[in-house]
Amino acid sequence: MEAYAPYAQAVARQGFCAAILETNTNPGIVVSLMLTKPTFKYWGFVGHGDGGVLAADLAYVLQPKVTFITLLAAPITTNLSALNLVVVAGYTAADETFNSTAVQDSISKLPSDALVVSYSNLGHFDFADSSCSSNSTVDSGTPSLTDLVSLSLNRAIWPQATTNSLSYSNKTFLTPGSNSSKPYPNNATYTVTFSAVPIPSTAPQRFWYVFTPTPIAGSANAVKAGIAYYTGTSVDTKAYFQIAFEMAAYGYVVVLIENPLRAAVFFDLDAAGQLINSTNPAFNPVPKGAWVVGGHSAGAVAASLYAFEYPATVRALVMHAGTFLPGTSFANSSLPVLGVVGQLDGTLTVSLEEDERSFYADSTNSSVSKFVVVPGANHGGTGDYGPQPGDNFATISGDEQKRTFAAVTAAFLDPIFT
Secondary structure (H helix, E strand, O other), rough: HHHHHHHHHHHHHOOOOOOOOOOOHHHHHHHHHHHHOOOOOOOOEEEEEEHHHHHHHHHHHHOOOOOEEEEOOOOOOOOOOOOOOEEEEEEOOOOOOOHHHHHHHHHHHOOOOOOEEEEEEOOOOHHHOOOOOOOOOOOOOOOOHHHHHHHHHOOOOOOOOOOOHHHHHHHHHHHHOOOOOOOOOOOOEEEEEEEEOOOOOOOOOOEEEEEEEEEEOOOOOOOEEEEEEEEEOOOOOHHHHHHHHHHOOOOOOEEEEHHHHHHHHHHHHOOOHHHOOOOOHOOOOOOOOOEEEEEOHHHHHHHHHHHHHHHHOOOOOEEEEEOOOOOOOOOOOOOOOEEEEOOOOOOOOOOHHHHHHHHHHOOOOOOOOEEEOOOOOOOOOHOOOOOOOOOOOOOOHHHHHHHHHHHHHHHHHHHHHO
């Protein structure tokens, strides 16, 4: 078991307790261990090879008490794809114990937002510090093996979309006039449909979640533009179904981008570019060259970084409760930037007044940009994933917050595209 001491040390450095168990450990012992520590809020497993198989099996049974796992060269057989579980996995093409087909089969059983790292020059036993390993070093540009473990620990809180949010993918609920139909904006001239479009070359398979407006028969309206939307870090992409619907109802194709480990700002920053350049027929309604990039919270940070790097690919930037990183300024750019923030956003590190001053003076071209404060709104209410630690309580409903954010967004974008 000493071969896995470096992982235990990495766990301890993150402030977590670590216990190393043998592969043939009775699962009941694991449960007993958990019962002896009732004050521990989060539990996770790290497993190599057969140990990873056991970790996956236990996580399946013990989730949501178990919130994260790291799998190292583990040929899992349990399907974890439907679980709200942080999964980080490392595999190698040179595995001596199971072939590439088994690797792909294992990856297909992971949640779609799992992070999978491929190591081309490691053998199976290099994932342990033992005499069986050849002590190969990891590929340049890939995380160290102990960092791989730390990635899952840092995402121990894994907010999940509510039932209400998921209901916005229901065709019946999106149909105006049906029983329990979702309310559209007053005098709406569009209906909205939902589709999940597979993102090419992703494993496990990730998706673009697409909300497409269709002009109501007899209206003179057309689809105005597409919005590539990065969601908040660690938050279930599906938690943004309602805000996507609300924006789509104003005539915008809204695409929520599913990212590995729910962290576009770290692992999938160029995802909007892949979407904008896609030839998938799902995006045919978007007029040529009419794309906006936006996002919520850290997703807004990712959107700003993308727009800063590739300004010619988008016509506007939408920041929902987001901030600008140092060095990311559009003050000398002609790109229109919208900033929308809740009056009661508990994640702000500065006052609203300072946030607005900096937005106009430092971060954007004030002649083409706008900063809007929504009274009574908080941070998490832009999504639908339950209370967010550190946030303030909103004095308006989540429905009203999302509808207001969408209306403000449409009012800003409409003059650009109509």
